[in-house]
Amino acid sequence: MQPHAGADAPARAHLPTSATVPDGARPEAREPYAVSTRGLAKSYPGPHGSVTLAVRGLDLDVHQGETFAFLGPNGAGKSTTISLLCALARPTAGTATVAGVDVLAHPAQVRRQVGMLFQHSALDMELTVQQNLRVHARLYGMSRRDARRRATETLEAIGLRDRWQAPVRTLSGGMRRRLELARGLLHEPRVLFLDEPTTGLDPHARAQVWDYLRQLRERQGTTLFVTTHYLDEAENCDRLAIIDGGRLVAQGAPAALKAAVGSDRVVLRTHDDPAADRVVRRAAPPGARTALGPDGISLRLPDGSAWIPRLCAALAAEGIPVRAASATPPTLDDVFFHHTGRSIRTAGPETAGEGL
Template sequence: MQRHTGDDELAPVALRTAAPTSPRAAHHLPDPAYAITTRGLVKSYPGPEGTLTHAVRGLDLDVRRGETFAFLGPNGAGKSTTIAMLCALARPTSGHATVAGADVLTRPHEVRRRVGMLFQHSAVDPDLTAEQNLHIHARLYGLPRSQARRRTAEVLETAGLTDRRRSPVRTLSGGMRRRLEIARQLLHAPGVLFLDEPTTGLDPHARAQVWEHLRALRERHGSTLFVTTHYLEEAENCDRIAIIDRGRLVAQGTPSALKAAIGDDRVVLRTGDDAAAQQVVRRIAPPDRAVTVDAGGVCLRVPGGSSWIPRLCAGLEARGIAVHAASATPPTLDDVFFHHAGRSLDATPPDRTPLDPVGGTR
């Protein structure tokens, strides 16, 4: 898949906090270079005793036309709420957003006509055939009968399901069903396709098939794909990533730039006595580096991890501690998330913060 490069690859990954100053941005006019733009997007829900709960807090995003953009975060971070606002299915509490050239607040019907939305859970009728499901959806979007038949045939071919067009959906594999649901969202040729956890519940092989299909869509149609996921390896497939935690955007950039900003490698030493080895490594390692012990062994993060391994092994062996294995691995996206959020991506997120009636944190 062709990746977008340019300013974002070399720019700092720290989030921009300054308000836009261009006349276009000041008047909330859509920039034709971007498929999605948000500024200060907030979604709050009423809670008990007059409190408010913020699901999304001041979100600023810019998604270029034709790119594959990953929205990464744990369950409950605000990913699905953001998609609902961007698809004009939920009204923002404050802030603004333009999607496919239309404002979600002032032109919500136009936004819905211009986007496709793949939900987490299946929305196709299992008793109808693949072809029938698509034809009905096309008619609901207002396509004339002849155009609906033509588009149904086209998207079935795009999904690689032409030979299964008369098969009841219940007879299709999980990967085929997901490709059918993606095809259904392409019937009206949307400018932006939102995919909310597109491979949840699929086995690894089916997940790989879905991503191959998404790559083909991007290359064939130039579609803008906005994908939410908590699978780190899937986020690696995307041109750029935004990481959300507790409703706030904590980092964004290309996968390589985000990992490069962390810098430090993870060194793991498996020894004959990890508790004793931890004390030795602490004396050898730089004083500002945390040295921990987990199921893998003694762990620390240092720049140029491979160059540290001989020194650490020599120090341990000099004190009679056998080293059974040693490794140094570069930063991962989970390391990026941990760096910005202080916890692993797969950790259970805390409850959203309740606010008092005037918006102060309790």
């Protein structure tokens, strides 16, 4: 479907518009970012006269040609942000430019510049692969020749060239997802927004989608803005932003975000973990907090592997041999925990802000 202007535009008292690039100018000449937002916010009417603050003042910068992950738990505000950036909904406050174009001043131009892959399939199941692409090409005003050329290229790239006459309902879930990717790319968008592109796919199909995204980035330098709640997917992106309850929690390259957390996770297993826990607490540096769990005793320590022999020696001195010990560098879940005090695996929609 052709994207349409948001009918949900709330009253905007003083919504500033960015003056970065006027219509028709070459955006890359002045705009170094594929996506840039300042104070971007969106609220919805909530239950019982309340207001849901779905997105609360985002400052995001996505470089051209990079694969950018937008990571957050359910209800964090990821889909809402994509709607704002694709000019499908109007912000309540703040500014945003996509491919150098202001989403508030020139929404139609933004919609032409971007490609979108929605969470739920927007394919027509009764039409063939080729017909689905043709409908999309018409909506974007592509010439027949361009549409045919691009359809051939994209179907080749996603490995569906031999299925071009098949009705979409006969394709597997992974094939349909790849076809949606081909469709989103048909009009050669400068920025492709993907809302949880691999949700519901099996591991093999997930890997295929990511292989294709990687190729796309290498061949065409398309900027990819991908929402996900899979940590491993965010890990493989150039940079990421973490969002929780509509707020930006952290933004940067995965390695830099993890390095900023600093401490490694040290886990020790013994035959008597409660007794060992008391010993470890005495031996660990002041301020280090231990946690007893089914995996053993865990604690966060800078340079964790250097601490393991010391902790083992302290335990041996108390007659408690160590059965297993490990030191793991911080993960993106640790980054999320560091900033929010919760694990992304257990964080849920109740964190989305409700207020006035």
